[in-house]
Every structure is written in C-alpha cells, then in structure tokens.
Amino acid sequence: MSSSQSPARLPNMIEVLGVMVGFIAIMFLSINVLGLPIQLALFGSWFLVMALGLKLKMSYAAMQEGLIDGIHNGMEAVLVLTTVGALIGTWIAGGIVPSIIYYGLTVMNPQIFLFAAFVICALTSLSTGTSFGTAGTAGVAMMGIGHSFGIPLPLVAGAVISGAYVGDKMSPLSDTTVMTASLCKVNLIDHIRSMMTVSAPAILIASILFLVVGFYYVSGDVDTSRATVAMEALEANFTISPWLLLPAAIVIGLLTRRYPAIPVITFGAVLGSICAWWAQGIGPIDAIRIAYVGNAMQSDVEFLNTLLNRGGIESMLSVVALILFALGLGGLMSQVGILKTISNGFLRWANNPGRLTVSTMLGGFFGNFFGGAAYVSLITASTITEKNYDDQGVDRRVLSRNAEAGGTITTPMVPWTDGGVFMATTLGVSTMAYLPFLWYHMLVIAITILYGYANIAIWKAQPKTEAQDNANTRQNFQTS
Structure with a gap:
C-alpha cells in the first residue's frame, strides 16, 4: 500500500478514545434521544472516523477503499441473509x-416448565436463526404460561433468552453466526463445530439448572390451559405433521456435510414453498411469493399472529443495511488505524491463549457497550485481535468462537444494546432483573475463558509467513 493510501501515522490512544466517545454520543443521541434507526447512527459514525483519517493526512479515496473492502469482506453474510x-x-x-x-x-409439564421453555426456545431459534423472533413468539407464550405457574418472571425470561441465544449463536441460519464466520474468514460449519465444544457443555449444564430450579418453584397441580390453547390454535391454522420436520432435518444435514450454505438454504426455502402448497393448501404462486414478502395471516390468537407475520427476503432488507453500515465502519476503522492501535495494546498483553481469549471477548463486549449492537461487537471482537491469533499460530476457528462468546452472547446483557432493549421490552422484564438468570450466557463465557487458560480446544495453525511460503512453493512447483 502506498503512502497516499496509508495514514501518515497511527492514531494515538487519546485520538482513539476521542473517536470512541464521539461514537457513543452519536449512538446514544440517535437511538435513545432522537429515536432514529441504528442504521443512521452507524452511517453517521462513518464521517466521525473519516474526520480522524483526514487529520492523519489520509486521502478520502483511501478511506473509501477501506470502507468498500470492509463491506466486500462481509458480502457472504448479506447473500446468506437474503436466502x-x-x-x-x-x-x-x-x-x-x-x-x-x-x-x-x-413436552410441557409444570415441573419441567423452565427446562421445556429453554429447550423450546432453543429449538425455535435453531430452526429460524433469530433470537428476536424466538423471544417475540415462543418467548411471549412462555412468559404467559410461566406466570400462570407462579414462577418469577425474571427466571422465566432467563430461560427464554438463554434458549433464544442458543440458535442466535449456533444456527447456520443466524445472521450473527454467518457474519462471524465471514469476518473471521472461517468456514461456516467449521465455525459452528468450534462453538459446539463450548456450547454443548453449556447447554447441558443450563438444562440441568433449569430442570432442578423448576422442581423447586413449581407444584404439581397447576393450570396448563395456556399451552393447550397454543397447541389447539396451531392445529386449527396449520396441518401439523412429523413429516414437516423433514425439511429442517434435510437442510441441517446438508449444511453439516459441508455443502455450500447459499444453495442449501435456498433449497430449504423451495422445500418450504412446496410444503405450503402441498400440506397447507396455499396456491403455488402465493407459496412462491411468500419467499419474498413473508408469511401473513390472521388468527384469533395473538401468539400466532406474532409468530406467523414475519419472514421473507423483504424482512431482511433493514438487517442487510445494518450489516453493510457496520461492515463499512469496521473497514474504515481498520483503514484509518484505529483497530491497529487497539490491537497493538492487546498484543503486548495477550501473550498466551488465556489472555488472547479474554482480549477477544473484551473486544466483543467493547463493541456492545459502545456500539449498542451485536454486529458492531462482532467486528470489534474479530478485527482488533485477529492478527494476534495469526502471530501466535492459533487457528481462526478459535477466534470466531471467542468472538461469538464476547459479542453475540453479551448483547442482551447490556441494557442499551438492541438485544437488551428488545428483550426487556418484549418480555416485560428489565435487563438487570433477568441478567442473573442468563445461565447459558454465563456458562458460555466461563467455559470459553476456562478453555483459553487451560489450553483446551485451542487448535494450532501454521504461522502466516510459513503458510504463505508453502503456498508460494506449491505455486512455483505447479508452474514449473
């Protein structure tokens, strides 16, 4: 890169802190005071970073190049989101x-309700890839049922949010999962397999905790009529059959076998349209149109109305815009040297796998705390520490796993993030009230840090220079 494309010098920590304070002010004023979309706040932050770039004698063309590169690196996430x-x-x-x-x-039963709520929300989020959609549908129903059982609502909210973020973090259909794999330059399925080493024990322990606490809080003779009403409403509005679970099994199976995500998910959407036509009696043209506009119908049950009226490519356009602005911001921060300055600070300290893990997780929490969104946290977690993994010969699957643990997982734990605000508003429980019961989240964080310091599942990769030398050798051999 020529001098005209690089800043004359790296920004110092005072300048970086100034940009961060300005970023916080823009996010706070835009979202909490003016009520503007987070997309506009991120867009406005571009120019704050550009101002620093101009101070460092960097050309606009170079900054635009960094912005475009940042967006380009995350385009796979955008393509997957549409499907x-x-x-x-x-x-x-x-x-x-x-x-x-x-x-x-x-499986609903008073004694196992908390466990069931956790499992149901986990299955829903795994099948849809969205924590917000899960909390707004199955989660709302669980809150009502839990209230009728006499269980403290913060505890129910903890089970709901814990289950909802199982899929948000693990599902191949989740935008954050896909985005993290893309940012860290890791195969999607390899990223999920890496997270399973942490999530599997976290899910098991959280399940046991919710099961044990459920037996403590709930008596045996309680009213389960709300669950019955929900099931009856589902039967009244849909053809319910075990055969309809087959498309989900097929898609997950194909993704697990490393088939490309975009054609597999598109194939799953085609199977969904076929099921809508064949099993639900929707006309073939309308079944195809739903792929773009989403599903919409009205029932007498509010739970179903919330559940049914969503989906479609059209519903993802605002999320796509959010990702583009977030990726552009990350590219700008990288080009101007902000992330390099922060990374250099971490590099001097993060000299072993344990500290490397903590630095990535702190980067993710930093993004949530200052950026107010999971997308921002994933950029900060992955970008400011990725070079440290390469320099220490640690596989980037470890980076992607740690980025999710510090980014996606901590989103609903901060009251002013999009996740924190949504969960508190939707479930009617404040962030600080449900925070002590986010047992899955806490277990993921604790196990991730434990793995780092105990050197468990810390896979090694070739050092970057050696890998490049080997690649050059192979290329020369093939040429000769």
Missing part, C-alpha cells in the same frame, strides 16, 4: 416452524 429470509417465510407458511413449536409444547 434465510426466504427460508423463514416459507417454513412458517409451510407448517415447518409451527410443527417444531407444536411438538416442543407437547
């Missing part, structure tokens, strides 16, 4: 998601 929107809409219309919810509700 995921189609998938969600057709899977709801086709009865696939309703069948998953229905069979999840069949």
